[in-house]
Amino acid sequence: MTESLLVDMRQITKKFPGVLANDQVELQVKRGEILALLGENGSGKSTLMSILSGLYRPDAGEIYVAGHQVSFKSPREAIKAGIGMVHQHFKQVETFSVAENVILGSKDAGFTMNTKQVEKEIAELSQGYGLQVDPTAKIWQLSVAERQRVEIVKMLYRGSKLLVLDEPTAVLTPQEARELFQVIKQMTTRGQSVILITHKLNEVMEVADRVTILRNGKSVATRERSQVNERELARLMMGQDIIAPTKRKLGNLGQPILQLKDVSAPSDSNRAGLCNVSLSVREGEILGIAGIAGNGRRELAEAIVGLRSLTGGSITLCGKDVSNFSPREIIEEGVSYIPEDRLGSGLVPNLGAIDNLILKEYRRPGLGRGPFINRKLAKEFALRLIESVGVKLTGLEAPVKMLSGGNLQRILLARELAAKPKVIVAVYPVRGLDIAAAEAVHQMLLEQRSKGAAIVLISEDLEELLKLSDNIGVLYKGTLMGVLPVTEAEPEKVGLMMLGSQPEEVKAS
Amino acid sequence: MIKLERRAAPSSMGLVLIPVIAVFLALITGAIFLYLNGLSSPKGITWGQVFAVYGGMLDGAFGSTYGVSETIVKAIPLMLCGLGVSMAFRMQLWNIGAEGQFYMGAFGASWLALTYPELPVYLMLPGMVLLGLLCGGLWALIPGIPRAYLGVNETITTLMLNYVAILWVNYFIFGPWKDPQGMNFPLSKPFEPSAVLPTLGSSRVHFGLVFALAIAVLLWFVLKQSRWGYEVTVIGESPRTARYAGMNIKKNIILVMFVSGAIAGLAGMAEVSAITQRMQQGLSPGYGYTAIIVAWLAKLNPFAIILVAILLGALQVGGYSVQTTGVPAAIVFMIQGALLFFVLGGEFFNRFRIVLKNQGKVEV
Structure with missing residues (x-):
């Protein structure tokens, strides 16, 4: 041997x-x-x-x-x-x-x-x-x-x-x-x-x-x-042991909050970006997005939060056209974003917890007058957020890159959820986290859902999608193969759609 | 077995210790060259004499009121230029054009002083300050704007523009501004007294020191306490995160380059107004370049920049003072060069630690 x-x-x-x-x-x-x-x-x-x-x-x-x-x-x-x-x-x-x-x-x-x-x-x-x-x-x-x-x-x-x-x-x-x-x-x-x-x-x-x-x-x-x-x-x-989705009660879905109509966007390498993606997320809905890497998952997230410019189509938020808004304008419209690379693009690794927690807040008048940041208010604000997610920190000034993955994500979520977002775009929110931290992150997302946020959950883990989502959309080569209610989204069916089959074909087989 | 390990965070002791060790090693390097230089003289040299040279330098820089005041005079432009470049370095903009921005600031101030010599002092000096800031800032925008919008490498453009600025100034002092009574030297006419910054008593220490200290405090305050300073810090640390947070990176590149150049321009204004009191060739013996060393040695901390500038100012004054004993003044530049070398080399130990061990152990 x-x-x-x-x-x-x-x-x-x-x-x-x-x-x-x-x-x-x-x-x-x-x-x-x-x-x-x-x-x-x-x-x-x-x-x-x-x-x-x-x-x-x-x-x-x-x-x-x-x-x-x-x-x-x-x-x-x-x-x-x-x-x-x-x-x-x-x-x-x-x-x-x-x-x-x-x-x-x-x-x-x-x-x-x-x-x-x-x-x-x-x-x-x-x-x-x-x-x-x-x-x-x-x-x-x-x-x-x-x-x-x-x-x-x-x-x-x-x-x-x-x-x-x-x-x-x-x-x-x-x-x-x-x-x-x-x-x-x-x-x-x-x-x-x-x-x-x-x-x-x-x-x-x-x-x-x-x-x-x-x-x-x-x-x-x-x-x-x-x-x-x-x-x-x-x-x-x-995900190895996919539990068949329990027939859980779907949330009370309200008005459509986030709507994409025929959205197209380029990818970094000029390969399949997004082609004519249309979808709608309602109040209190978690829309799961499945798809194999390189099929447009990241592009979709970045298009919604304004980090990737659209080449076609439109995005509306609560009825307002926000296509090609700048990231800052999108933030101001109440969109939170939990990015794929939490340390590299969601946090500033060398800065402490306070400076990381005020990243989306520092422009707002709550933290100080005129052009200044009141450091005392900033600290109080940060402490409130830290308490809300129950993270134990050794120091507020220690660079956040010293924290564990779970705590990093809790800090990031605390910040992103603090502003009572209307829309949350979460990309691989539990990647690399241990079970306890992953569960905490899921609970936070579900809590936001019950508060009426419209959530786009992009994940590579089918199990996670089936557990949290109300509806599941599948991306393949930049196009949305279809959106299924979670009750109809059998793992095999979603899996085949991820490989490029249309939902109808799957039904026929 | 020796192995290198990346540190999760720079060691806090290293932050203080490394510059101190760098200074020490630079002095030793200088000593070796002094010794070798002395060997070639017919009388030979002993190590004692080498260290006597350092003693002489120390004495020259700090041993008398005159020495101290000269040290501060040399330190003022280093402080201002150092503060200027540190601002750009914070955003990882490698502005090495402080020399040119210094000259353009001096040019702007001189233009006012020479064109409207009859202006009263309360209009003249503020006007010169303003033009110094503006010309230095605008000069830095020439590389700043293409950097922001097209990603043009600012290291090269800022450096090249230094030569342009110096030649531009030379054109004026060899041409239109040349002093008819200047015996054909490349000098402008002397400024009116209204265009000369006040000095401290009878010394040459001038009001530029107040500018430098005020700007150090201001920068510290802005960086720590303002929304804009926070943006600059975040962009410098992680541009991707800054973009994610909706910060306007292009706008900030332009703004920071302007501020950086403006502070160096102010240095030029102070020098031309208080020290030479006329525009002349070789206004700066390379303050803009030495300022880069100042900023790095000080780890971009505004208050440390003040102290390091005094140290390097002293080095220059000390160097001049020992020239009379036959020591080449170039030793100063050599020690400066060695300093930067050791500081940058020391960064390595800040980022890595050297570990002696036999087998990879696990830490979980």
């Missing part, structure tokens, strides 16, 4: 300030296999692979390569042990040739470079694996797919036995992706192993031999490809 394992990662734990990125993760790679590492964004895939490739060091856990325990202090040591990672963003020097990039940073590049020799070796390697690369071409002349091949060749040249590909198809066209899969299959026949990081289920089914699924920093399952289907993978990825 052991000798067939190329890499064995045991009980890997890695903490970042406020986040438990990897929690006792187990991962095994056999020789000559393609292992898919499946998980949502933020489930800990990249952290785990960065540990394996020597970029990060684990806080706990052991790594064995070919039976020997290793502890990589740098990517170079990992490369020496035969582990090569191809990142999403290639680290290449544009004005250098392919061959020069390949030997760049490798140990045997001396003071002078024998480029001719390297070019020959690259040509041989690329022929052997069917990787078409011209070793004399300059990087800037190459397409993204070609650059990716260069990275792969670089790793092969350095003698990688295990190739880690971080979402390699994200930048490729379907044809290019198919070619890439041919190449990695070719590799395994030569005894190499490949880890394919992905959140695309069809890729897993297409090339992987086995699949390990991460969720919330934990390895939840490892399956043989032949023994799973997409549906089960989706279930494992989103």
